[in-house]
Amino acid sequence: MDRGIDVNLKSALTVANPEDDDVSREVYLGVVKSYNDRRGFGFLACTETADRFGRDVYMPKAEATMAALLAAGVDREAGISMVMNGFCGAAATAAAVAAAPRGPEAAKAAAAAAAQLEKEGEKSTAPRLAEEDVVFFRVRLSVEGYPQAVCVQRLRKLTGSVLLAPSHTKGSIVSDEAVAVCGRKEVVFDTEACGQLRLIPGDVVTFCIPEAEEKLGAVAKPAPLPAPAAKMISLCSTSRASGTVLGCFTLDLPRTLPDNVNAPLRANLKLPCHAFGDKLVLARLTDDLDDAELMRFFSKQGATGAIVAHARACSFASVSFASIADVARFLGRIAHAFADDRGTLVARLLPLDPKLDAIATLPALPAPQLSAKDSNGDDLESGALLVLWSPLVLAVAYSVELRPAGTDGPWASVDVGSKMGSSSHRFDSSTSSCKVTSLQLTTRYEARVSYFTDCGTTSEASEASEPCTPSQGSDAKPKTVTATSPPPTHARPGAPGAPEYVATHNTHPAHYPPPSLSTLPPPAPVNPTSTWSGWSTSTTEAAAYPPPLPLPQTVPPPGPDPFAAGYPPAPAAAAPPPPWRSPAGLVVPPPAAPELQTCDDQGFALNVVWPSVLQAVSYVVEIRASDCSSFERFVRPAPEAESCFE
Incomplete structure (x- = not known):
């Protein structure tokens, strides 16, 4: 090097050889996590190296440039010369590739000649790696002991469609591009190849086939196996419904440094997580975990x-991403390194703990509604109540429970009359209401609802409904009941010792066929011999019930509901979902109660003031007189937090 390059720069432009003593024998498979296009260096993410070194692997500029030249078709010997001399522009690269059949020396000369023709300030851009490129690499430790990537090779990334999702057997991907790499159109894969991402047939994915690639410095292997395996699978697009489960896992999250520097280090958190579309829902948060600490990790x-x-029995967090692709990218990697004030930490996505199946790890639904009238406003048969709840697109089953109001006693599961056996206490995903019969005429009841997902987890039970007295029959005089809210309870569905109710149920159209309920864990045992005087525990076959309509005292609002776009299709006259449900079907905490302020001395105008809600796109305000059951509805776009009504 006689061009005035100092020693440090010469070291930075050195390309390692696989035979060097300080280069690892192991060849790792990773992905380009970040890449500085201006400076040419980057960082590689790899589960194996994260477990071994506790951090991402630094990729020097020389190694990144060399990997890009090799991927462009430049011979390795010629590529080393081009990197050392700085002849890495697009023109030099094209010349070296064209001269490659004549040997390395011809390629070097062609690259040098092309570089000389480029005028100062008009040099073309050198080949570059890109983020999410899949690479082979070896490791060499720096003077400080940090891992650096050497002998980097970019692998061919293929595109295909999932034919079979992995479960007890391997999954498979169909790709025309795979034929040129391994000679087969169909390749297999296991769950490890896609991290904690749950794939379904029809998903379009990218992947690589490492066993079909030649490694630098490695002894050539025989032809690929008859069933080549896909690795490093990443989701490109999916046709699944918005809000469906993308992944269920346990997040092993290191605690970041507290504000008090003298405070002791805290143990890692084990948080059950569910991925839905562009969101993650985390459960079982500690009291001292806030959104700022979560974003120190998730923002990266x-x-x-x-x-x-913070809910009644468990605290939850909702983490939003820009798109489903960002969530899928997060799920596809098991280890995630991130920097903190005390150094580099590594969070890991572990399999969901099976012990959590019986523990609520999802937020509750809104409280259901109870009515003694049917969808036409007519009284139900004597001793009957109608239970209505808001459906969720991610739910595959619901559990409904009743008890006498104000007793704080055990909840009784409502038995589905048309389903007996292990799933007899669960309503299908197409159900949004049920009718419970043979109740005591003089007893007020309250109800609550839980839901289950296709990964077997369950939600918290909802708040109890407003108490309601069963129908007295069409010939009976209507009875007025003053509704009061009972205290919240932490009991789980199907508490032992509680009696059973039998219900007929209503259905709503679903986005997709629900999975079989036999795949869900059995409900908690219910004592079938316990009875309360006044209701029946018979299990007659249920008859179809008309789709639910709004309760008689509710006046449907004019015009379309801006919050109904993301919900499953419902009957035209169905009650709109609560305005604080997200379009993806996720349940978020209800907003604080609004404040009413007078606008004039005569009282003809009112100000309705409420706190703004993060991520809200609009607000729905309903106003009624204190002695009237009819509402007037107004819609205001965010970020308005105050409106005046006359």
Whole structure:
């Protein structure tokens, strides 16, 4: 090097050889996590190296440039010369590739000649690696002991469609591009190849086939196996419904450094997580975990915001991403390194703990509604109540429970009359209401609802409904009942010792066929011999019930509901979902109660003031007189937090 390059720069431009003593014998498979296109260096993410070194692997500029030249078709010997001399522009690269059949020396000369023709200030851009490129690499430790990537090779990334999702057997991907790489159109894969991402048939994915690639410095292997395996699978697009489950896992999250520097280090958190579309829902948060600490990790993974909500028995957090692709990218990697004030930490996505199946790890639904009238406003048969709840697109089953109001006693599961056996206490995903019969005429009842997902987890039970007295029959005089809210309870569905109810149920159209309920864990045992005087525990076959309509005292609002776009299709006259449900079907905490302020001395105008809600796109305000059951509805776009009504 006689061109005035100092020693440090010469070291930075050195390309390692696989035979060097300080280069690892192991060849790792990773992905380009970040890449500085201006400076030419980057960082590689790899589960194996994260477990071994506790951090991402630094990729020097020389190694990144060399990998890009090799991927462009430049011979390795010629590529080393081009990197050392700085002849890496597009013109030099094209000349070296064209001269490659004549040997390395011809390629070097062609690259040098092309570089000389480029005028100062008009040099073309050198080949570059890109983020999400899949690479082979070896490791060499720096003077400080940090891992550096050497002998980097970019692998061919293929595109295909999932034919079979992995479960007890391997999954498979169909790709025309795979024929040129391994000679087969169909390749297999296991769950490890896609991290915690749950794939379904029809998903379009990218992947690589490492066993079909030749490794630098490695002894050539025989032809690929008859069933080549896909690795490093990433989701490109999916046709699944918005809000469906993308992944269920346990997040092993290191605690970041507290504000008090003298405070002791805290143990890692084990948080059950569910991925739905462009969101993650985390459960079992500690009291001292806030959104700021969560974003120290998730902001480095592409998240745009986090909201922490403390519920009755469990705290939850919702983490938002810009798109489903960002969530899929996060799920596809098991280890995620991130920097903190005390150094580099590594969070891991572990399999969901099976012990959590019986523990609520999802937020509750809104409280259901109870009515003694049918959809036409007529009284139900004597001793009957109608239970209505808001459906969720991610739910595959619901559990409904009743008890006498104000007793704080055990909840009784409502038995589905048309389903007996292990799933007899669960309503299908197409159900949004049920009719319970043979109740005591003089007893007020309250109800609550839980839901289950296709990964077997369950939600918290909802708040109890407003108490309601069963129908007295069409010939009976209507009875007025003053509704009061009972205290919240932490009991789980199907508490032992509680009696059973039998219900007929209503259905609503679903986005997709629900999975078989036999795949869900059996409900908690219910004592079939316990009875309360006044209701029946018969299990007669249920008859179809008309789709639910709004309760008689509710006046449907004029015009379309801006919050109904993301919900499953419902009957035209169905009650709109609560305005604080997200379009993806996720449940978020309800907003605080609004404040009413007078606008004039005569009282002809009112100000309705409410706190703004993060991520809200519009607000629905309903106003009624204190002695009237009819509402007037107004819609105001965010970020308005105050409106005047006359």
